[in-house]
Amino acid sequence: MTTAAPPHEVTYLEAISEALDEEMSRDDSVFLLGEDIGPYGGAFRITEGFQKKYGEWRVLDTPLAESGIVGAAIGAAMMGMRPVVEMQFADFISCAFDQITEVAAKNHYRWGAAVPMVIRAPFGGGVHGGPFHSECPEGWFFHSPGLKLVAPSTPYDAKGLLKAAIRDNNPVIYFEHKFLYRRLKAVLPTEDYIVPIGKAEVKRIGRDISVITYGAMVHLALEAADLLAKEGTELEVVDLRTLIPLDKQTIFESVRKTSKAIMLHEDNKTGGIGAEVAALVAEECFDCLDGPILRIAAPDTPVPFSTTLEEFFLPKVVDVVAAARKLAAY
Amino acid sequence: MEAADAVKDIKRADLLQMYYYLRLTRALEDRVTALYRQGRIMGGVYTSNGMEAIAVGYSSAVGRNDIIAPYHRDMGAFLIRGITPGEVIAQYLGKRTGPTKGKDGNVHMGDLKRGVIGFVSHLADNLPVATGVALAFKIRRESRVVVTNTGDGGTSRGDFHEAMNFAAVRKLPVVFFCNNNQYAYSTPLHLQMAIPDVVDRAKAYGMPGEIVDGNDVAAVYVAAQRAVRRARAGGGPTFLECKTMRMHGHSEHDSAKYVPRELLEEWKKKDPILKAEQMLTKLGYADAGTLHEVEERVKKEIEAGVEFAEQSPMPEGPEALEGVFASDEEVKP
Numbered sequence: 001m002t003t004a005a006p007p008h009e010v011t012y013l014e015a016i017s018e019a020l021d022e023e024m025s026r027d028d029s030v031f032l033l034g035e036d037i038g039p040y041g042g043a044f045r046i047t048e049g050f051q052k053k054y055g056e057w058r059v060l061d062t063p064l065a066e067s068g069i070v071g072a073a074i075g076a077a078m079m080g081m082r083p084v085v086e087m088q089f090a091d092f093i094s095c096a097f098d099q100i101t102e103v104a105a106k107n108h109y110r111w112g113a114a115v116p117m118v119i120r121a122p123f124g125g126g127v128h129g130g131p132f133h134s135e136c137p138e139g140w141f142f143h144s145p146g147l148k149l150v151a152p153s154t155p156y157d158a159k160g161l162l163k164a165a166i167r168d169n170n171p172v173i174y175f176e177h178k179f180l181y182r183r184l185k186a187v188l189p190t191e192d193y194i195v196p197i198g199k200a201e202v203k204r205i206g207r208d209i210s211v212i213t214y215g216a217m218v219h220l221a222l223e224a225a226d227l228l229a230k231e232g233t234e235l236e237v238v239d240l241r242t243l244i245p246l247d248k249q250t251i252f253e254s255v256r257k258t259s260k261a262i263m264l265h266e267d268n269k270t271g272g273i274g275a276e277v278a279a280l281v282a283e284e285c286f287d288c289l290d291g292p293i294l295r296i297a298a299p300d301t302p303v304p305f306s307t308t309l310e311e312f313f314l315p316k317v318v319d320v321v322a323a324a325r326k327l328a329a330y
Numbered sequence: 331m332e333a334a335d336a337v338k339d340i341k342r343a344d345l346l347q348m349y350y351y352l353r354l355t356r357a358l359e360d361r362v363t364a365l366y367r368q369g370r371i372m373g374g375v376y377t378s379n380g381m382e383a384i385a386v387g388y389s390s391a392v393g394r395n396d397i398i399a400p401y402h403r404d405m406g407a408f409l410i411r412g413i414t415p416g417e418v419i420a421q422y423l424g425k426r427t428g429p430t431k432g433k434d435g436n437v438h439m440g441d442l443k444r445g446v447i448g449f450v451s452h453l454a455d456n457l458p459v460a461t462g463v464a465l466a467f468k469i470r471r472e473s474r475v476v477v478t479n480t481g482d483g484g485t486s487r488g489d490f491h492e493a494m495n496f497a498a499v500r501k502l503p504v505v506f507f508c509n510n511n512q513y514a515y516s517t518p519l520h521l522q523m524a525i526p527d528v529v530d531r532a533k534a535y536g537m538p539g540e541i542v543d544g545n546d547v548a549a550v551y552v553a554a555q556r557a558v559r560r561a562r563a564g565g566g567p568t569f570l571e572c573k574t575m576r577m578h579g580h581s582e583h584d585s586a587k588y589v590p591r592e593l594l595e596e597w598k599k600k601d602p603i604l605k606a607e608q609m610l611t612k613l614g615y616a617d618a619g620t621l622h623e624v625e626e627r628v629k630k631e632i633e634a635g636v637e638f639a640e641q642s643p644m645p646e647g648p649e650a651l652e653g654v655f656a657s658d659e660e661v662k663p
């Protein structure tokens with residue numbers, strides 16, 4: 001065990017590093033593999049200094065080959081290791097799609113071999129990354145039974161969910177939001193903790209409208225909630241935190257209380273996670289709904305590059321405020 | 331070293347054991363094919379007919395603690411690892427007693443307790459996985475080895491190249507076999523790649539490669555042993571191209587009219603079972619009586635397997651919902 005660090009403030013990004021560091025020193029079977037994560041410390045410097053501390057064979061620089069990397073992680077996981085793969089950007093996970101959906105996801109179901117593996121996927125826009133460095137690919141994997149998907153929105157959750165993901169016996173894709181990396185800071189507990197996979201959290205309690213969201217959009221919802229509170233409309237902000245398995249109970253409890261629901265995500269609108277949650281709410285909470293279930297999401301285009309285009313593309317606080325006003329009128 | 335010389339170093343018991351597995355594989359696949367023709371098999375049947383020596387050879391060359399990651403024409407590998415004919419037939423019949431309990435079909439079998447990585451349909455997907463198995467061994471400094479196999483067609487996929495490259499860069503203890511049976515479904519080798527020998531692909535990765543007579547079980551065994559020894563000693567991966575011929579259609583529904591008859595006639599003379607019998611006789615290791623005993627033993631085992639499989643229960647419908655996720659309690663292998 002690592003000795004507990006004194007209370008200190010960390011960024012979202014540092015929380016991820018701390019989780020990796022603590023899990024690696026707690027458990028020898030945890031190792032990291034990915035592109036440029038060794039001496040360089042990764043594109044975002046999350047593993048800076050790790051190779052010095054843990055050696056070349058636990059912090060492995062790999063060839064540029066995402067399918068090969070994920071396949072290797074699967075093989076190692078079956079041999080009792082707990083690999084953590086770093087995708088340089090979540091966008092490149094498409095190159096490993098086959099290994100993730102056909103091998104990792106189906107392995108335990110087909111022949112009972114567990115694949116305890118984490119894929120860290122730095123995702124999301126707002127950083128002028130353009131069509132290939134800004135994607136939200138969680139929707140692709142949302143439809144693949146056998147995978148767990150998590151997407152933390154705070155430093156606390158980032159650390160706790162990553163530790164839980166590493167300790168989980170299943171393949172977990174960990175969507176870490178690039179926009180939040182250095183923008184959020186928090187003082188974290190000194191003792192070891194996890195955030196359990198499968199548990200949403202109500203980040204703000206409110207009686208009028210449930211906003212169900214995850215990732216960077218949580219902060220958009222909270223900002224909108226502050227503005228709307230001044231008009232007397234109270235938003236309840238439900239942060240899913242885990243996308244698979246969905247915490248249906250927390251979603252339903254919130255909607256039953258408020259009778260109104262907005263789905264908010266940065267991923268494209270069509271076929272996104274918001275569509276599924278909306279369907280679930282319609283199936284389970286129809287009787288208590290006082291208005292239509294609304295979705296706020298990115299339009300169905302690739303993520304555009306130019307500032308003006310990306311600003312237009314991403315959901316904004318005003319979108320949430322407008323949707324909430326519309327719903328409040330019901 | 332010529333395989334003919336090397337064979338002298340193989341123990342009689344080992345050669346007889348390999349012969350037994352060649353016969354067991356052939357008899358099992360013939361029986362499954364017969365069941366298929368009677369309409370009793372769910373899904374397709376892909377056999378290793380005429381290519382049995384490859385899986386039997388390499389699986390005989392690995393140690394107890396080593397791992398194998400077979401592909402779809404490696405029935406002998408499953409058998410050698412202790413998956414019984416009964417379990418195999420149960421798998422084909424979709425029974426609960428098959429290695430996947432009815433969740434998956436035909437040769438998509440695996441069992442970590444018996445050191446077998448489950449095969450996935452998507453060709454070459456298991457090669458990066460095998461590389462990862464080897465990576466775990468290397469990280470933990472274990473002297474274990476993994477052997478995997480692919481068809482010639484599978485070597486066109488990116489995963490083949492990604493696995494070969496990663497394994498070579500990190501000198502991982504993995505042996506890559508390739509069953510070059512001249513065809514991938516209906517596609518002949520010259521439309522698959524612009525090189526005459528698949529083994530040439532190994533050069534690009536700085537990996538030693540060899541061409542092996544895939545119909546000679548002793549040759550495969552010796553080449554595998556050499557590669558396994560090399561991997562175990564830290565020498566890194568090897569690529570072994572086994573030249574052979576697919577004697578049946580791609581699967582049993584395929585008449586394979588696209589394969590010239592003369593080619594099949596020519597390869598029939600090189601049948602791996604025939605070759606093994608000639609070798610055993612020549613070495614004085616077996617006579618007609620010994621060979622006949624093996625045949626009888628195999629027949630009995632297959633019939634017992636059919637009975638086991640037929641009497642096994644089908645899974646209950648709701649079992650379809652089980653096992654999507656591994657539980658928290660599930661121990662590490």
Ligand SMILES: Cc1ncc(C[n+]2csc(CCOP(=O)(O)OP(=O)(O)O)c2C)c(N)n1
Nearest residue numbers: 403451452453481482483484511513514515
């Ligand atoms: C990625 C992928 N594409 C297509 C198929 C369908 N398919 C199954 S076997 C096969 C031919 C395989 O040829 P080869 O790799 O040479 O192996 P062989 O069957 O000849 O032993 C094809 C096209 C598949 N299983 N996986």
